[in-house]
Amino acid sequence: MNKPKEGFCIYLDAISSDLSLEHIIPKSLGGLDEFSILADRKFNNSTASTIDAGLANDFLMLFDRDRQKAVGHSRTHPEPRVKKATLEDGTPVQVTFAASGLRIYNLRERRYLNDHERSGRTISLEGVTIHLDADLKFVAKVGLAAGFFAYGDLFREQVQHSELRKIVNAEHLNQITPDVRVHCRFPSEQELESETLQILKLATESVECSSVLLMPGIGCFGIAVGILGNFVGMINVKADIVGFPNTGAYDAGHCIYLQSGRMYRSSLRHVFKKLADHLDLK
Numbered sequence: 001m002n003k004p005k006e007g008f009c010i011y012l013d014a015i016s017s018d019l020s021l022e023h024i025i026p027k028s029l030g031g032l033d034e035f036s037i038l039a040d041r042k043f044n045n046s047t048a049s050t051i052d053a054g055l056a057n058d059f060l061m062l063f064d065r066d067r068q069k070a071v072g073h074s075r076t077h078p079e080p081r082v083k084k085a086t087l088e089d090g091t092p093v094q095v096t097f098a099a100s101g102l103r104i105y106n107l108r109e110r111r112y113l114n115d116h117e118r119s120g121r122t123i124s125l126e127g128v129t130i131h132l133d134a135d136l137k138f139v140a141k142v143g144l145a146a147g148f149f150a151y152g153d154l155f156r157e158q159v160q161h162s163e164l165r166k167i168v169n170a171e172h173l174n175q176i177t178p179d180v181r182v183h184c185r186f187p188s189e190q191e192l193e194s195e196t197l198q199i200l201k202l203a204t205e206s207v208e209c210s211s212v213l214l215m216p217g218i219g220c221f222g223i224a225v226g227i228l229g230n231f232v233g234m235i236n237v238k239a240d241i242v243g244f245p246n247t248g249a250y251d252a253g254h255c256i257y258l259q260s261g262r263m264y265r266s267s268l269r270h271v272f273k274k275l276a277d278h279l280d281l282k
Contacts, residue, residue: 005018007019011144011165016040018042024149026072027070035263056078065078081094081097093105093113094107140165158241163176163238180235182236183197197234213268221237253267
């Protein structure tokens with residue numbers, strides 16, 4: 001029997017006596033094996049799995065997972081499905097909004113309606129759940145792991161990652177510390193006017209893949225996450241970035257894109273320059 005691995009776990013900010021491999025972004029959301037860290041097994045199997053599943057099974061996220069065929073360990077193809085729905089005459093149905101086409105299943109007759117039977121019908125949907133906290137909890141979890149993955153002990157010792165950990169473990173996010181800046185995937189009308197938000201959305205939505213942007217700044221450290229080509233959120237916490245690398249692939253920050261089965265790493269400056277060049281061509 002193999003002896004459990006012992007070492008530091010960034011999720012716990014402590015030594016774990018039982019480490020296991022943790023996908024920083026799960027495969028069900030576009031992750032790759034090479035974008036992983038060692039973390040406490042119990043945390044991986046409980047809190048981390050719950051946070052990952054909260055976003056992976058989100059009704060809106062299922063549309064992107066279906067379109068990009070993003071499957072997890074079960075290898076089951078995800079599709080957005082509403083299990084509680086009714087036709088205008090009260091007939092109970094299940095509705096699947098698949099990329100391959102709409103399917104309506106008559107629960108009484110236990111069969112799918114054909115195109116003629118569906119024509120002109122009205123469907124009322126019930127039980128569609130969207131967890132508004134799922135995005136920021138996921139960004140905080142990814143931020144902890146990706147920050148440590150890319151910057152190692154500099155992230156561990158000089159970034160106030162305790163604030164990320166609070167978000168990961170919080171029951172409700174209305175207790176976020178006021179000096180922690182956040183943008184979520186459902187911004188207010190006022191937030192949409194933010195130039196920072198628009199740039200981050202462009203950087204994470206310009207390619208249909210999952211991505212992480214790590215952004216050291218004066219007195220702060222920002223993490224933005226995109227999943228399957230959609231901006232999920234950004235969290236900015238206090239940090240002392242003295243000694244952080246600022247050349248090569250770390251110039252102005254570090255970006256990780258998981259595209260077509262490969263991990264691409266480059267500087268934030270390079271990514272922003274490519275975006276600027278692309279906009280200049282339009």
